[in-house]
Amino acid sequence: MKIGVIADDFTGASDIALTLAEAGMRVCQFIGVPENAAAKELDAGVVALKSRTAPTDEAIRDSLTACDWLLAQGVEQIVFKVCSTFDSTPKGNIGPVLDALSDRLGAKGVIVCPAFPENGRSVYQGHLFVQDKLLNESGMQNHPLTPMRDADLKRVLAAQSSKTAYHIDALTVMRGASAIRATLPTDGYVITDAIRDEDLFEIGEAAKGARLLCGGSGIALGLPANFDIAPAKPSWNAIKGPGVVLSGSCSQATRQQVEVYKEQAPHREIIASEVLNGAINAHEIATWAIAQPLPPLIYSSAEPGVVKAAQDTFGADRVALAIETLFADLSAELVAKGARRIVVAGGETSGTVVKGLGAQTLEVGPRLAAGVPVLCLMRDYPIALALKSGNFGDQNFFADALAKMEQPT
16 A cells, blocks of 8 residues: 555545545555555555544554554555544543654654545635635534534644644645745644645645654645556446435535425334334334335434533433444345445434444545545445535435436446
8 A cells, every 4th residue: 555544533534535536546444453564456545433422541542553554555655634623522532642642653744634626625825615615614613513603723733732833834835846945944743735636736745755744635646646646437237226415414414405305205203202212113213214215314414502402411421332233233224124225414323324334444436526435335235325524515416316326437
């Protein structure tokens, strides 16, 4: 391998795996740290962790284990993949994990850039924007697990790390890779502006030879060219069979997608109180889902106020554990009953689903939408998966993704 990625959630892992695959790299997504060596023919490996909201000590430990495994595969460059909205709490886990990785790798002047202009994420004057809104005005300030109430990335990182955070402005970035490289500090981290995809290619060229980078999937756009790899489209063999949509994201984009798909297909809402009192269970829901004439939607994508009310009544950790357990059991039941196409919305939900399926390695196929590839899980039969970050995709994403899974390249 040449590039190794440590992703702090499962949708982010598939996001950057797609970026590397479309740049021509042979890449697989691993669910957790593999127990054995990876296939020799891979150019890049993406290790998907569920560390974004994990206890900090656990996030650091798992990230360092992933780093060591990737180094053992021969990688020359590590990317710490975080969300393009820089999701974290005031104490971490981005800063603590980045500190641990930079110390392990002896990396200094580490480029940090969560921008992904194609998906409306840009960094300007060190501030993160979602479309035309500052991060803290984009709806992310209401995230139930990692509310983001400050768009100043230097300030966000400074609250999580004792290392100095610097800034490279957009004008310097637009002057190209040599100007970026000349401005890189010799210690700490550097928030790098990016408002165009072209900026990310220049940042990638400037990062040639760097041991560590941190950012969203966009930061990988320019990295494969440093290894003389040319862009190529991933291939895909059609997968047919019963489909289902599972949504646990509370983002504005996903809630809109849920409302649109509810008008087209059968649907059931997962209510926290019903899960906790045993009124519903995975076996019953899976039996209902497989019997539907169209791929049904099963969702817990409530308004932030509804989520908070449930958390206040039952406790945030108890609600999260109950719903995650249900989705894990449900995914296994669905596949056992014949489901072959599964679309999942939300990072936490995606992590729960792939673990429920017992997935270890996912093959990366072509894009379903910006930042979302179709993935293949090989068992006795192939299963098509889409792991969608909450804010990604247009309003018709669910139906379009299910249809594209049936179409070969």
